[in-house]
Amino acid sequence: MGFQLVSKCFCCALATGATLEHVFSAGQLALEVWAYFQNICGIGSSYDSLRAHLFDWWMSPTPRGKQRFVFDIVPVFICWNIWKARCRAVFEEAGVRVKEICEAVFQDVKSAFEVQFSLAAQGVKQIWCSIRMVVLRETRERGGGGLLRDSDGQLLVAFSAYLGKATSLRAEVLAMLKGVQLCLGKGFLPRIVQSDSMLLIDILQRRCLCPWSVRREVEQVWHLVEGVQFEHRYKEANKVADLLSNVGVSHPQELVRVYFTEHTLPSVARGECRLNRLGVPSVRRVRVGRA
Template sequence: MEPHSQLPSSLSVDDNNVRMECYLRNSESVNHVFLNCDLASLIWGSLERQLNLVLVPVDDILLKLQGWWVHSSGNSALAALTRLLPTIVCWELWKARNKACFKDVVTTSTGLLHQITLQLHAVGHAFPFRCTSTGGATLRGQGLVPFLVYPRHRTIALSWSCPARPYVKLNIDGSSLGNPSDSGGGGLVRDDSGCFLCGFSSYYGWQTNMHAEASALLEGIQLCLSQGYGHVLVELDSLTLLNVVQGRSKCLWRIFPIVSAIQAKLERGVFRLQHCYRELNAAADALAKHASNMRTSSEYHAPTYLPDILGILQLDREHFPYIRTTRWISFSSP
């Protein structure tokens, strides 16, 4: 998909003969260079008409930038353009000013718009613009963006799997109601047939999600060691915490003592840590949410367990499929 090689005829200004000569005949100021000179006025006006932006006339460049950026919320192609274009316009106006002052080279409005479009295309190839509304295709047709990416959704079926002997499986999860807020952690251990062995639901007080996840992992490992389980497959749905514990990411100082304790206890047995999707961690999630909501802590041993997870345990043992929706993107044709 190649960017548009020619500036579309629709992307133009009313007077193609406006040049940067104004810099040589007027007293120079920031507002004059970037906003009030004939060339700058035509460029801003042309782009605002292209994007259908209705802005209050101002005489200060900072107010002009603010007027554009109030339209920049969201992840649509239009929002991305209103974030990018003011910076690119000012940069190209500054380059045109320097060419006029130091090289005696004049810049036409059409030439300046062409340079702005080329800059947008370079950004668009590195960070593609997303099409989230019908207006995105219009922007591509006008030549302001080289192409668009269209979000698509795909569904996959997942099922919880039993560990292979001699391993037991520990699923853990953390919960913080407001990040930070009341937090809790939950975990449960199951054998190679999916039968519940033991578990916990613990309240951790006012903490963040990451703190709750790390605390739950530490408590789950301690539970396995206290019950004499020497081979443990640990599943958690926090890829960030997994990378921290395994040394692939830096550790936040707030949870450094917890992570250090986790790493020390992992050396006391055969532990395999792996990431799992959130859909496959429903039982641990229910235990964690119970603790953070009820502000209580409990430990469970077979055959007793929290009634809230009875249905989840049965579904997991029968390898009932959980449906996960994933997002991917496809590119528009040039």
């Protein structure tokens, strides 16, 4: 009748409009593909937009070399293979499956590796396993920290812990587990558990697969606080826990320190805790280079 309408989505059961954001980021198929590779490489995402996905991959603090190369090319291949699947669905009426898209991304990564690093032909799985081990085995001395507040923002209990050598994901899981155990041991039952690790929250919400290396600890958290609400908090809203985790690294001779009042908190976290209770927002300080 002369009206130009948005194309129907190819990846969802509902007749959703196939906008660029929906096809590449917000649609169910796109979400599952992104989550699959984010789980492998230990990257969290807010799922806000395609721009957010690309930013999470390209701005991640990874060293140079093969790992950096992977983080640069994977999001490109994800978008490219989602688009090819969309075209096959629209013009050839072909079925679309997440597994097939992921396998196509694996194949593209394999080909890019062979060209970039002059590698002999290897199985896609072998190459990806080696990539995954590089990413997940970045271990160093880690600390954990957390706190429990009541509905008025008053501190009930807090802790800092030395976690030894661990990956970032394992440190996040161990810190959450120690915090939950501490709360229950003191007679508190948390209703909302928050973390600034989007990957951990996705795992706890069962939105992505749990790596085998932290499966036991994640299952312990599920068991201890069954029915609790897991929420993501940005680092700006998680400053006290972040500071306490830094304190945890500094006392390897004492695995866990417990604090029951604001006055007994380490000095670096005391002021931030008071500002949180008063509702004063935190900002992330960044260093801007001069031209």
